[in-house]
Amino acid sequence: MNRRNFLYSSGILAAAMPLPGLLAFGEAPALSNPGIQLYMVREEMAKDPEGTLKQLGKMGYTQLESYGSDKGVFWGMNNKAFQKLANGYGLKLVSTHHNPMPVTEFEQLAAQSSEIGMKYLICPWLGPQKSIDVFKRAADDFNKRGEICKKHGLRYGYHPHDYPYKLVDGQLPIDVLLANTDKQLVDFQMDVYYTVSEGRDPYAYLFKHPGRFKLMHLRDVLKRRLPKGSKEESACDLGEGIINFPKLLSAAQHSGCKYFFVEQSRYDHETPLQSAAKNAKYLSRSPLAP
Template sequence: MKKNSTLILFFMLICMQQLAFAQPNAKNLYTYPFGVQAYTFRNHFPKDVVGTLDKIQKMGITEIETSGAKGVTDEEYKKLCEARGITIPSIGAGYDQLENLSMDIITKAKTFGAKYVMCAWIPHKGDNFTIEDAKKAVDVFNKAGKFLKENGLTFCYHPHGYEFRPYENGTLLDYIFKNTNPEYVSFEMDVLWVLHGGGDPVGLLKKYGSRWKLMHVKDLKKGVKGDFSGHTPAENDVVLGTGQADWKNIFKQSKKIGIKHFFIEDESEHELETVPLSIEYLKNLK
C-alpha cells in the first residue's frame, strides 16, 4: 500500500510539472501573437523576400503589418506568408491615398486579408506641424475612415510625436482625437514616438481607451529627450525593456482596453540581433 501511494504521488508530481510546462505564459503579461512591422526588415526585403520571411518565421513571429514587397505581387506575398503561418492584420496607406479615397487601399487590404489600415504621417512643412495641418488631417481622416468602414475596414492613425505640440488646454493630438469621428477613426500607438513627443503611453491608453486598436512595440533609449520633430537617430531604437517604456503597465492597460495586435518595430541597424532579444523580453515579462 505504501509503495502504491509513493507511485501515485510520483505520477502526480510528473503531471503537475507537465501542466506547468504546458502553460509557460499563464502569468506572463504578454499573451498575444508576436507581430512585426515590415519596416524593421527594410534592408532585407529588397534583396530576398522569401529569405526574409523565413527569418521572420524562425523568430516565432506570426503576424506582420505590411504593404507588401517589391519583386512579388500582393497575391504572391500573401501566399508566402500563409505558407509560413504568418497573417497580415494591418496594412499601411499613404496620406495622399486616403485623401483621394483610393480603391487601391481596399484591393490590397482584401488581398492580404487585413482588417486595419494605418497611416503614420501627416504632411507638413519642416518640423512645424500646425493647427491648420491638424484640421486638414481631421477632414481627410473622417472622410477616409467612412470610406474604409463602408468597405469593411478600420482606419487607424499612427501619431509620430509632432502632434504633441501644445494647443489650447492640451495638444494637437488631443485636437485630432476630439474632432475625428470615433465611428470612422481609430488609432495605433507607437510607444517610442509617444515618448519622443513627451507623451505618457499609459496615460493616453487610459484617456482614449478603445480608440486605440493597434500598437507598435518600440522602445526609446534611456536619456534621450525628444522633441516635436518626429525624427530621431536609428540608434535610439533599443531592445525592449532596456529603454524608457514602462512595458508592464503599458500591457496591463492595453489588455483592459482590448488591443489585440502588437507589432515590434525596430528602426536600428541591428534588427537580426535585437528583435529576438525583444521577443525574449516579452516572453518573460510578468
C-alpha cells in the same frame, strides 16, 4: 530643469511606475500574436522577401505590418501571392501603412487589402505643421478614408510620431485629431516610444480614450538622454530601457488595444534581424495578467 526635460522625465516616470491591479514591475510579458513592422527589416525584405519572412516566422512572430515600400505594400507581388507566402511561414499581414495617395487609388488598396483578410490601413505621417487647422482638415480626411475602409470591411488608423505631442497654436495635435475623428471610423496606433520621449503619459491616453488606440508600436527608451543635438533616437530593444512593458501591454489590452508591432530604429551592436529576434524572445516570456 527646462520644460522639455521635465516633460521627458514625467513621461519616463509614468511609463515606469506600476499601476494598481496590473502586473508588478519586473515580470515579463507575453503576447499571443506578436507582430513586426516590416520597415524595421526593409533592407532584408528588399533583397530577399521570402528568406526574411521565413526568419521572422522562426523567431515567433505571427503578424505583419507593411508599408509603402519601393516595391509596394505587397513587396512586388500581388496581394494574394504575398499573403500566401507569409502564411507559409506562420505569418499574417494584418495592416499596412500607406503613402499619400488620391481617393481612387486608396479605394483600390482597400479592396486589395480586404480581399486577403487584412484589418487596417494606416496613415503614418502628416508632418509638423504651423497651424492646428491643418490637423483639423486631416481629421476630416481620416473620416472620409475611414468610410471607404468601412465599406470594404476594414478599419482606418493614424500613427502619431513625435510632432503630434508638441504644442501648435496652444493645442496638442494628437488631442485635436482624437476629438475631430469619428471613433466609429478612425482608430489610432500609439508608438509608445514617441509618447514617452515627448514627455507624455501613455496611460492617460489609453484610459482617457478607451478603444481608440487599437494598435501599438513597441520599442524601448534609453535610460539616459542623448547629448543635445544628437541625430540618434534614444531607442533601444525591449526590456533594456525605462518602459515597464509588462504593465504597459497589460494596460493597453485592458483599454482595447489588439495589435502590437515591434519596430526598432536604432542598432548599436546588432543587425535589424538580430534586434527582431531579441525583441521576439522578450515578448515570448510569461503570460500577461488576465
